[in-house]
Amino acid sequence: xxxxxxxxxxxxxxxxxxxxxxxxxxxxxxxxxxxxxxxxxxxxxxxxxxxxxxxxxxxxxxxxxxxxxxxxxxxxxxxxxxxxxxxxxxxxxxxxxxxxxxxxxxxxxxxxxxxxxxxxxxxxxxxx
Numbered sequence: 001x002x003x004x005x006x007x008x009x010x011x012x013x014x015x016x017x018x019x020x021x022x023x024x025x026x027x028x029x030x031x032x033x034x035x036x037x038x039x040x041x042x043x044x045x046x047x048x049x050x051x052x053x054x055x056x057x058x059x060x061x062x063x064x065x066x067x068x069x070x071x072x073x074x075x076x077x078x079x080x081x082x083x084x085x086x087x088x089x090x091x092x093x094x095x096x097x098x099x100x101x102x103x104x105x106x107x108x109x110x111x112x113x114x115x116x117x118x119x120x121x122x123x124x125x126x127x128x
Contacts, residue, residue, distance in 0.1 A: 018050065018124075020078060020099050021038055021050040021052060021099050021124075022038070023072070023076065024038075024069065025052055025125055027065075027069055027072050027073075028052065028054045028065060031065045032057075033054035033061075034056075034128070035054065035109075036052065036054040037053050037126045038051070038124040038126075039118055039121040039122070039123060043122075049098035049099065050098060050100070050124075051099075051100050051102060051118065052099065052100075053104070053109070053114055054101075054102070054103055055103075055106055059086040059087060062086035062091060062103055066086070066103070069093055070093075078095040078096070078097050079096050081093065081096065086103075089107060090103070090108045091103045
């Protein structure tokens with residue numbers, strides 16, 4: 001990584017993506033999403049730089065979190081594409097900026113075990 005006086009375009013993109021990821025963690029924490037984790041996939045994946053994973057208690061909470069993420073991240077210029085329905089237990093939100101947000105029910109999170117699948121990813125933040 002370059003010094004602050006020598007930032008290039010890839011450095012700026014890195015800082016923008018990690019800031020966006022931290023913003024997503026804050027949004028989920030503010031909405032009482034449990035066990036929120038931010039994983040760094042920059043060395044492991046070509047399709048995403050960061051995953052934010054969280055567990056919601058119910059469908060109503062999931063819908064509120066989706067709305068909040070869409071409103072807050074769109075303000076910062078990110079386009080959010082939610083995929084899946086809260087009733088399924090898993091909603092994926094692709095920001096198209098290197099960040100993918102996963103909202104799970106407790107059962108679906110245990111079943112799909114993304115943290116286990118991406119066990120080599122660096123955990124940056126965990127909010128219980």
